[in-house]
Structure formats: C-alpha cells, structure tokens
Amino acid sequence: VFDEQALGFKNFTAFLHGAVSVGVICAKRDEKHRGNTWVDLPEMAHRLPAEAAPVPDEPEADDSKDPSALVLVAGAAGTRSAKYQLANQEGEDAGGGSVPRPIKLGRWALWDAMGRPRTVCAPMVEQSELAFRLLCRKYGTDLCYTPMIHSRLWVESPSYRREIFSTCGEDRPLIVQFCANDPDTFAAAVRKLDPATCDAVDLNLGCPQGIAKRGNYGSFLMDDMQLVYSLINRVHTTCDIPITAKIRVFDDLAQTLQYAKMCVDAGAQVLTVHGRTRDNKGAGATPADWSLIKAVKEHVPVPVIANGNIFHNGDVAACLEATQADAVMSAEWLRRNPALFNGTAGSETGGLCVLDISSEYLDLCAAHPCPISFIRAHLFKLLTGISGGLQNYPELRQALQDAKSEAGMREALEELRRKRTAAGFGPEIKPLPKPLPLSDRSQETKPLPTPLPSPDQSQATKSLPTPLPVPEQSLETTSIPIPKP
Numbered sequence: 457v458f459d460e461q462a463l464g465f466k467n468f469t470a471f472l473h474g475a476v477s478v479g480v481i482c483a484k485r486d487e488k489h490r491g492n493t494w495v496d497l498p499e500m501a502h503r504l505p506a507e508a509a510p511v512p513d514e515p516e517a518d519d520s521k522d523p524s525a526l527v528l529v530a531g532a533a534g535t536r537s538a539k540y541q542l543a544n545q546e547g548e549d550a551g552g553g554s555v556p557r558p559i560k561l562g563r564w565a566l567w568d569a570m571g572r573p574r575t576v577c578a579p580m581v582e583q584s585e586l587a588f589r590l591l592c593r594k595y596g597t598d599l600c601y602t603p604m605i606h607s608r609l610w611v612e613s614p615s616y617r618r619e620i621f622s623t624c625g626e627d628r629p630l631i632v633q634f635c636a637n638d639p640d641t642f643a644a645a646v647r648k649l650d651p652a653t654c655d656a657v658d659l660n661l662g663c664p665q666g667i668a669k670r671g672n673y674g675s676f677l678m679d680d681m682q683l684v685y686s687l688i689n690r691v692h693t694t695c696d697i698p699i700t701a702k703i704r705v706f707d708d709l710a711q712t713l714q715y716a717k718m719c720v721d722a723g724a725q726v727l728t729v730h731g732r733t734r735d736n737k738g739a740g741a742t743p744a745d746w747s748l749i750k751a752v753k754e755h756v757p758v759p760v761i762a763n764g765n766i767f768h769n770g771d772v773a774a775c776l777e778a779t780q781a782d783a784v785m786s787a788e789w790l791r792r793n794p795a796l797f798n799g800t801a802g803s804e805t806g807g808l809c810v811l812d813i814s815s816e817y818l819d820l821c822a823a824h825p826c827p828i829s830f831i832r833a834h835l836f837k838l839l840t841g842i843s844g845g846l847q848n849y850p851e852l853r854q855a856l857q858d859a860k861s862e863a864g865m866r867e868a869l870e871e872l873r874r875k876r877t878a879a880g881f882g883p884e885i886k887p888l889p890k891p892l893p894l895s896d897r898s899q900e901t902k903p904l905p906t907p908l909p910s911p912d913q914s915q916a917t918k919s920l921p922t923p924l925p926v927p928e929q930s931l932e933t934t935s936i937p938i939p940k941p
Contacts, residue, residue: 536755540685540718558696562725566698567759567782570629570655573598575772575797576728576761578787579633579658579702582830586622587820589630591813592790596797599629599783604660607636607645622824623653631700633658635673637683639690646695656698659687661719662730662763664704664737675704675734681715685722692723700726702763704734705748716752727752728761728785749779761785769799791837811873814838818866832856835865839872844881846872 531537561569577584577592579601589600602621609616623630632654636642646657661684663674677684691699701724705712716727729752731744744764753760762781765771767789775784790796794817795808814835821831835856840846846853849872856868 536717536757538714538717540714540721558694560696560698562698563758566656566725570599573629573783574776575599576783576785577601577790578763578785579604579631579660580787580791582827583791583833585826585830586624586627586824587817587826588791588794588830588834589627590624590820590824591794591817592797593626594816595795595808595813596799597790597794598797599631600627601658602630602632602654604663605632605634605645607634607642608638610634610645611641611648617648619827622826624824629655631656631658633660633702635660635663635668635671636687637672637677639683639686642687643690643694646691646697646699649697651697654697656700656725657691657695658700658702658728659684659691659724660702662702662704662728664734678704678706678715678734681718684715685718688719688722688724698725700724700728702728702730704730704732705745705752707733709748709751712748713751713755716756720756720758724758726759726761727756728763729753729781731762731764746775746778749781753780753782759783763787766796769796772797791834792841794838810838810842811869811876814869815866818862818869821862828860828862831862831865832859835869839869844872844876844879848879849875 527541528538529541530539567573575596575598577589577597577600581603584601584603589597589602592600605620606616610620621632630653632649634642634645634657636645636659642659649657660674661677665674668674669676677687688699688701691697701719703715703719706715716729719727729749731746731749732741736742746762746765749760749762749764753762759782760779761783762775762779763785766775766784766786772784775781786796793810794813798808817834817838818831836846836853839856846856852868852872852875855871856865859865859868
C-alpha cells in the first residue's frame with residue numbers, strides 16, 4: 457500500500473494516474489508482514505484532479521540565507537501546520553515530494569505493516585541483543601529495537617557488522633537503531649543494511665550518557681537542529697528503508713513541539729518520545745512527563761511511542777490513556793522483568809519463575825550466540841533482588857562473574873536454585889514493588905532492595921566503540937532562523 461505521505465504528493469498523483477488507467481493493482485506483502493493486501497485503486501479515483509495538478513514554480517533562492525539554516529516554509533511556528541526544511545535546499549527532498557524518493561512504507565502504512573504494536577523493547581547498548589529480544593517477544597513484547605549501532609564502524613568494519621547485529625525469522629517486527637552525526641556516513645551505513653532484515657532504521661537522538669557527549673551523538677544533537685534534520689532527511693530521501701527517530705524533550709514545550717515537528721518534516725515516519733530532558737537521568741532522575749508526550753502526539757501526524765515510567769504491566773494502559781500514544785516502550789524495567797508486558801494476573805511476572813525465565817534466556821543464547829558479557833549482565837540483573845538471590849550468596853555471584861561460557865553460567869544458576877530450596881525460600885518470583893502514584897515515582901529510580909552492582913556494568917562504557925568524530929559544521933552552534941509566515 458502506497459500513501460501520499462510515503463511518496464510525496466506529486467509522485468503519489470502520478471502513480472495513481474498510471475495505476476487507475478490499468479485498473480486494479482495487487483500488492484503482495486511478505487509473509488513476515490502478515491499476509492497479502494489487495495487495493496482497488498479505481499475506488500480512490502475521487503482523490504485525483506481531472507487533470508494533473510500543475511507543478512508550482514520553485515521559489516527563487518535567497519542567497520542571503522545560510523544554506524544550512526533550518527527555516528519555516530509553511531504554516532505558523534509552534535502549530536501543527538508548521539513545516540520546516542533547510543534553506544536553499546538543493547538536490548534533497550524537503551518533505552513535500554519535490555524530487556523522486558525511494559518507494560517504501562511510511563507513517564501509518566509502516567505502523568500497520570508492523571502489526572500496530574502496543575508494547576516495545578527499547579534499544580539498549582549491549583542488552584537488547586537477539587536472544588533477549590526473543591525472550592521478550594515470548595512474554596508479550598510486540599516490537600523490538602536492536603542495540604545502538606555505531607554508524608561509522610558499521611560502514612568500515614565487516615567484523616563489527618557480524619558481531620553487533622544478528623536476527624532471525626521470528627525477530628519481527630524489528631527496528632535497527634544507529635547513532636550518527638554525519639549525514640553521508642549515516643546514509644552509507646543504512647545502505648549496507650539488508651532491507652529484508654528489518655522494518656525500519658532509527659536515529660538515536662535520546663542517549664544522555666557521557667560517551668554520547670564525547671562522540672557528539674544521541675541527545676547532544678538536540679542543540680543542532682540543522683544537523684538533526686540533515687541526518688534524518690538524507691536517509692529518508694536516499695535509502696530504501698523507512699527511518700524513525702527516538703528523541704528527548706526540552707524544558708520548554710514550544711521548543712519540544714518544534715523539534716518533534718521538524719523531525720517529522722525531515723522524514724521520520726515514527727517518533728519515540730522519552731518524557732525526560734537530557735539532564736534528567738541517573739539515580740536522581742525525576743519521573744518522565746507524560747503531558748509532554750501527549751502534546752507531541754497531538755502535534756505530529758505520525759505514530760508516537762511513549763517512553764518513561766513503564767515499571768509494571770499496569771503502567772501500559774495508564775500511559776496509553778494519559779498520553780494517547782500508539783505504544784509504550786520500556787528499557788531498564790524490562791531487563792529486570794522480561795515478562796513485564798505479559799499481562800497475566802497474579803503477579804508482575806504472571807506467576808512465572810524468574811529462575812525459569814533465566815534458564816530460558818540461556819537456552820536462547822545457546823541457539824543465538826552473543827558475547828558472554830551480555831549474558832552475564834542480564835543474569836546479574838535478573839537474579840539480584842529476588843528473595844534468596846545473588847546478593848545472599850557472594851560465592852555464586854563470583855562464580856557467575858568468573859564463568860567463561862554459557863554452560864558455566866547455567867551451572868551457577870542451578871546451584872542458586874538448589875541453595876534457595878535448601879534455605880526454604882518461597883516462590884521464586886521476582887518481588888517487584890507495587891506501582892506508586894505518579895507523583896511519588898521519583899522513588900522508582902532507586903535500585904531494588906540491596907542489589908549489588910553488576911561487575912560488568914562498571915565497565916560498560918569501556919567496551920563501547922570509539923566516539924564518533926565531530927563534523928566541522930557541528931563545532932559551532934548556530935541560531936535557527938524562523939521567519940514569520
């Protein structure tokens with residue numbers, strides 16, 4: 457199914473004129489995208505003008521404008537009608553269909569192809585690998601993101617591509633996330649990705665960590681809207697895979713709405729909105745602001761995924777109602793409980809044994825190998841904080857740390873099971889706290905009772921790729937000229 461938003465009005469009109477003259481078109485969608493869809497185009501003929509609409513004259517270039525500046529080209533600033541593009545944009549599509557674009561699914565057609573997901577596993581560095589994604593999918597997660605991929609390393613290193621990304625037939629729908637700060641490198645990275653292996657690619661505009669600051673990517677691109685526009689638009693206009701974006705909010709509502717709308721105008725087909733600012737992070741973070749997510753949802757014409765404050769299964773419905781978003785995303789709390797989205801009454805894990813879930817994860821790791829450090833970090837997160845968990849048995853914690861294989865970790869897991877049984881511990885269900893009122897949720901950012909820090913986590917940033925080089929044009933922060941309409 458093609459739509460006006462995916463093709464641009466001119467391409468869409470020309471496509472329908474040609475298709476209507478033929479009569480009926482059949483589009484067969486891949487089985488991974490849930491069967492076949494038939495479209496009778498003559499039924500859509502009422503959308504066409506009697507004659508082809510005249511192409512409006514291109515506005516004369518204003519040489520006084522900075523070609524890299526982001527400008528308002530239609531509508532009123534701060535309103536849903538606002539439309540942004542780069543000044544004097546040449547050879548690139550400004551989002552209005554002025555040049556041919558790769559034909560691909562966009563916006564709601566893409567959302568439909570992904571099965572209109574409701575629950576989403578967030579992109580997590582070294583933690584949302586294939587085995588963990590499959591575990592989450594088994595227990596209610598509809599859509600998954602890969603770990604963040606370094607775009608320059610993806611372009612340059614075949615071994616990095618083999619190590620960082622793997623998938624299988626059951627791993628759909630799937631969005632592959634990249635970090636980038638150079639449009640050409642980002643587009644080159646996307647072109648090296650097989651379109652058959654995913655549903656879309658995502659630009660990481662949300663990471664607030666120090667390594668992102670040093671590499672000039674993630675949420676630290678919020679200060680350079682021209683660069684953000686160019687990154688999204690270059691992939692949107694030159695690559696065969698739809699692009700989405702994951703953003704954080706500003707303290708100022710008007711700036712947040714402008715930022716979100718600019719991302720959509722650049723070509724983002726889906727927006728994920730984390731309801732926290734760049735500085736609102738870490739152990740002292742305050743709750744995500746769902747009202748800002750709702751404001752963005754009302755402001756943009758694309759599917760919106762809400763991120764933040766999803767600690768328990770009951771939070772899913774509460775967040776969807778409060779934000780009117782199309783789906784919810786969880787990261788840290790999904791790592792603590794891969795069955796968070798299970799939805800079964802009785803407990804937060806739906807009555808599931810966390811030791812059994814850990815064993816299932818090891819089975820998936822055996823079938824879909826990943827670095828041993830990934831496995832160790834997941835097991836520490838799952839097994840620390842339960843009654844009679846690793847915090848009670850330092851020797852088992854050390855054994856897990858020292859294990860060099862999946863088999864060694866399984867042995868430590870089974871020894872933990874035996875010790876818990878001998879000590880008379882009750883049901884092996886992870887005792888997550890009950891949801892707190894939203895006003896009290898700042899307490900939720902604190903760790904579970906007496907968990908010990910994972911030995912791997914202290915080294916997490918050391919194993920990340922070399923920070924991205926800072927493009928010359930991003931060394932200076934320029935103002936964004938928004939002329940009055």
